[in-house]
Amino acid sequence: MSDERFLCICADDFGLSEGIDAAALELAELGKISAIGCMVRRKFWHAGSPDLRQLDAEHVDIGLHLDLDFPSAPGGRDGSLVSLIAMAYLGLLQGNRLRDEIRFQLNSFEDRMGRAPAFVDGHRHVHQLPGVRDLLIAELMGRYRAAPPWLRNTAPAEPRWLPRGKTDAKARVIHALGGGALQRLAEQHGVPMSRCLLGVYPFPATEGDYRHAFAQWLRQCRSGDVLMCHPSLGDAPHGLQGQSTPHDESRRREYATLRALDLDALHATTGIVVAPLSRVFGDPAARSRMPVDLTDSLRGAPEELRW
Structure with a gap:
């Protein structure tokens, strides 16, 4: 299909709880997600890796x-x-401690996975903060200069399918906290980045609200975008231990939406292929479909998407 769009759906927070880990693994096996972000400081990282x-x-x-x-x-x-x-913008972060922490987390990932991370992003988007982004890119270039991991761009997609409101405002605030500076720094060092960030919405939301937002993100997406998600199986009926994870109900709703996604229908009706960005970056034909101008007009999708 000539008008295919390659979308990376990334499940964040692996390692935070058993329910989150189980959901990410199941959705990955089913092909419903194409990336998993790992929190190596958290309790369940070692068990899940x-x-x-x-x-x-x-x-x-x-x-x-x-x-x-x-x-x-x-x-x-x-x-x-x-x-x-506050400390990042006041220039009060302790550079040596922060550098050591970045190294520790990369080392922990490599030790458990036996390879470099395919990408690096930040829990609550901390990877783009001043003081953090400089040290992070310096460390990535020191370790992986020949083939650096891709970074998550927090640039919001053009909101042409969404009325301006809380979702759009939240996405723009996230990007304003350092997204543009991170993109410029990455370009200077030749570090690949995703195009735009989808998946931002105000907590809490009903399952219907999330499905509606998800359909809107699919309408907006272009090749190279990342749609972040935070699915979890939660507690019952899966027999998992309660972990008191933040936004547990919302996480379960996200899981239900992703689990019900019909990938064949999605491709047939929208041209969207759920794929890892490392594969897109490594495929010249796929990469050629990534828009250079983030303000390019967006492609549409049918009003009704099959779940």
Whole structure:
């Protein structure tokens, strides 16, 4: 199909709980997602990583979800995002500690996976903050200069299919916290980046609201975009231990939506192929379909998408 669009659907937060890990692994096996971001500082990373190694790297990118959202993290005195952002913009982050933390997390990923991460992004988008982005790219170039992992771009897609509102505003605030500077820095060093970020919405949302938003993101997407998601099996009826993870109900709704996605119908009606970005970057024909101009007109999709 000449008008195919290659979309990376990435499940974040692997390692945070058993339910999150189980959902990501199941959806990856079914081809409903094409990337998984790992939190190597979290309790269930070590237990879940052997199963990750069994996934086909040709079909699923496994990457580092850089995590600075815990009490002992550099700059996060109380483990809060607000503290980290404030210290980043005031130039108060301790560079040596932050560099050591980035190295620790990359080392932990390599030790458990036996390879470099296919991509790096940030839990709550911390990878783009001032002070963090410079050290991160320096470390990536020092380790993987010949073939650096791709980075997640937080640029919002043009909101031509969405009325301006909370979802659009939240996406723009996320990008304003350092997305443009990260993109320029990555370009200077030849580090590949995804095109736009989809999947931003205000918590909480009903399953119907999420499915509606998901359909809108599919209408917006272009080749090279990342649609982030946070699925979880939750607790019952799967017999999983309760982990008190944030937004558990929303995570379960995301899982249900992704689990019901009909990939064949999606491709037939929209031309969308769910694929890892590393494969897109490595395929000249697929990469040629990535728009250079982020303001290019968006392609449409039928009003009704099959789930």
